[in-house]
Amino acid sequence: MKLANQVAIVTGAGRNIGEAIAKTLAAEGAKVAVLDLDKGRGDKVAAEITKAGGEASAFVADVASEADIARVVAAVVDRWGRIDILINNAAISDNKSLLDITREQWDAVIAVTLTGPFLMSQQVARRMVAQGSGGKIVNIGSTSGFFGRSRAVAYAAAKGGVANLTRAMAVQLAPYKIRVNGVVPNKIGSPVGKDEFDPTRPVVNLVGRPGVPLDMARAVLFLVSEDSEFIDGNMLFVDGGVSAMMVGEKAR
Numbered sequence: 001m002k003l004a005n006q007v008a009i010v011t012g013a014g015r016n017i018g019e020a021i022a023k024t025l026a027a028e029g030a031k032v033a034v035l036d037l038d039k040g041r042g043d044k045v046a047a048e049i050t051k052a053g054g055e056a057s058a059f060v061a062d063v064a065s066e067a068d069i070a071r072v073v074a075a076v077v078d079r080w081g082r083i084d085i086l087i088n089n090a091a092i093s094d095n096k097s098l099l100d101i102t103r104e105q106w107d108a109v110i111a112v113t114l115t116g117p118f119l120m121s122q123q124v125a126r127r128m129v130a131q132g133s134g135g136k137i138v139n140i141g142s143t144s145g146f147f148g149r150s151r152a153v154a155y156a157a158a159k160g161g162v163a164n165l166t167r168a169m170a171v172q173l174a175p176y177k178i179r180v181n182g183v184v185p186n187k188i189g190s191p192v193g194k195d196e197f198d199p200t201r202p203v204v205n206l207v208g209r210p211g212v213p214l215d216m217a218r219a220v221l222f223l224v225s226e227d228s229e230f231i232d233g234n235m236l237f238v239d240g241g242v243s244a245m246m247v248g249e250k251a252r
């Protein structure tokens, strides 16, 4: 068990990528706080982890709310006494162009997708610093944070922010032995904000199959385990190699 006796919070853990991360960390011995805005989803994932022999509790919270985060951090510490791992996974997308998006839509996406990881990390890192025994934070980025896209503008800006928030946090938290890394998915399972796999979604990559949530969960497990102890401030592309391809290059 790579994470025995460690306590992890996974945001947006009620389905898809967050669910796979929560289950993978729990299978390695972590006690997992399944944080989600949707109570039904969180309860279901926590129950499935418990049924499989792991330890988990569901917490309903909005990652854009400081008050919600403070309540959950206190409740997790109350339940398990400490926090060792934070996975900032919750995000929403706008699916808009610059010419169409409203100010309200922009603000909503930035609040959840960029400010959420900032607020969660701030409150959890303060706790980790007070504990004095280090910690690990992994931010879920996106290839949309590195390249322009026709179908999302606020999400692309937020994910670009998440990438450099990761580096800034890594530098600022290194003195406290808190490592901060990120993973960069591209087209994993269903699109963000949806729960149905779309077989018509065009997937081009070097591996030759669509990514699945477990691909992300395995990379996150690596980044929170001692196997990655010399990796810090890194955004690990887990995208089937699509980011390595020059535009117009044939995949296979």
Ligand SMILES: NC(=O)c1ccc[n+]([C@@H]2O[C@H](COP(=O)([O-])OP(=O)(O)OC[C@H]3O[C@@H](n4cnc5c(N)ncnc54)[C@H](O)[C@@H]3O)[C@@H](O)[C@H]2O)c1
Residues within 6 Å of the ligand: 011, 012, 013, 014, 015, 016, 017, 018, 035, 036, 037, 038, 041, 061, 062, 063, 064, 088, 089, 090, 091, 092, 112, 140, 141, 142, 143, 184, 185, 186, 187, 188, 189, 190, 191, 192, 193, 194, 195
């Ligand atoms: N699915 C992809 O193809 C893909 C590609 C690149 C990056 N990503 C990133 O991976 C992560 C997970 O994506 P997904 O496709 O699994 O998302 P999803 O929409 O399927 O699930 C997100 C979960 O987060 C919860 N959530 C939404 N807003 C929240 C909030 N304010 N507070 C707390 N919980 C909230 C939802 O209830 C949901 O259960 C995101 O950071 C996303 O940007 C996904």
